[in-house]
Amino acid sequence: MDSFTGIRFKKETAKRFQKFSRTHFKSHTEAMAAILDFFFYNEISPKENLGPTGRTIEAKLLKRINAVIAILRDVEKTQTKPTAAVMQSLFETEEPSKKPLIVEKKFVEEKKKVRFREKQNPTNQF
Known part of the structure; x- marks a missing residue:
């Protein structure tokens, strides 16, 4: 003992x-x-101090997570949304106005307007 x-x-x-x-x-x-x-x-x-406790590690992680969230929001606002809008506008199609295909040109004769006309006097009749 x-x-x-x-x-x-x-x-x-x-x-x-x-x-x-x-x-x-x-x-x-x-x-x-x-x-x-x-x-x-x-x-x-x-x-000796054994290092950070669980609470301090959690607080640091939360700060870093908040920083990452802020970065992602900024990227979304400045890059993703404008790019998505441009891509959407590219893929939106409007019906083109129906124009006839030009196979041959048709010549339309315009009636030529007479520039000068003789004066008709009622007194000068034959």
Whole structure:
């Protein structure tokens, strides 16, 4: 049987450890051994910051997603919609006015108007 030794902790810290130990381990000794093993095997210090939390990562992702949405809206307004309108106008067909095919030219003789006429005087009759 292993012997026990006493370690002095502040009352608040001891209560927090006891509460943690009871919820996750069978004894306080197992809890302390697991905590020490975790730090030893992962080669980290309890004073180190492990990096961004899930909340900070989520906030950064939301900012980037909003930026991408703004870019897509701008592309849609400046490129996609005008291009779609041009393409639609190209594919819209109007019925062409029916003109007869010109196979041969028809010469229509115009009646020539007489430019000068003789004056007819009622006095100069024969």
